[in-house]
Amino acid sequence: MKGSLAFAGAMSHAPGIAAFRDAASKEQASSFFSACDTMRQKLMASNPDVIVVIAPDHFSNFFIDNMPASCVTLNAAYHGPVEKWLGVSELTVAGMPDLGRAILDQSYKDGIESAFSEEVMLEHSVIIPLSLLTPSYDVPIVWIMQNCQVPPLMSLERCYAFGRSIRQAIDNSGLRVAIIGSGGLSHAPGAPELQTLKPDFDRHFLSLLEKDNRHELLSIPDATLDDAGFGSWEIRLWITALGVAHERKARTLAYEAIVPWDTGCGIAIYE
Ligand SMILES: [Fe+2]
DSSP states (O other): OOOEEEEEEEEOOOTHHHHTGGGSOHHHHHHHHHHHHHHHHHHHHTOOSEEEEEEOOOSSSOOTTSOOSEEEEOOSEEEEOSOGGGSOOOEEEEBOHHHHHHHHHHHHHTTOOOEEESOOOOOHHHHHHHHHHOTTOOSOEEEEEEOOSSSSOOOHHHHHHHHHHHHHHHHTTTSEEEEEEEOOSSOOTTOTTOOSOOHHHHHHHHHHHHHTOHHHHHTOOHHHHHHTOGGGGGHHHHHHHHHHTTTSOEEEEEEEEEGGGTEEEEEEEEO
């Protein structure tokens, strides 16, 4: 049965957005949260049956003893957050394992053999976007985890191809599916060699997205990402989401380099 991509977007997921929300200046916080509000309204207006969240895991479920490149999670229900300090109350969101399984099966057909898990806990990478976009947590989700923490990481081209494969599964699902890429932009929390954000990199990345310059986007050198801080490795989630929404163009709703949140915070929709 035919399905459809009801909504697509991407955003940053800095824990400070919830944990130390008031540390940001009023101007920057207002710019970011008003963009989140716009995204929330567009997402809800799209009336999705399910939200696929493409997000990394910050050692909440996977560590270097067993680190998959990607993992399609198949929880019947998701609980979290793992981080008790996040400032978000414990919550449960329904899963949609049948869709997760369909995404997994399609990715195997397309030569991308993701790991899978039926028992992951939610952490800030998923909960920050949900808390801003579906604060009642009343839309089922499927979390697709991509390793953005410990190299080797999937290439940007591979992320895009993974997105195309996810889209094929969505198109065959009979469901109205929203997707959110969650990660980036420049940051390197705790890294002694980089204590500043790189707004020039962030704005360049967002401009490539808006210009739809896929060749340059998919060719961003690893060294450029390293220079923007290891947190910028998470632009992979934006690229995977772009692969899902491959016929659409990105529009930036807001960008703020928010030092108290330790993150270049971007938010964009693919329309
Ligand atoms: Fe992150």
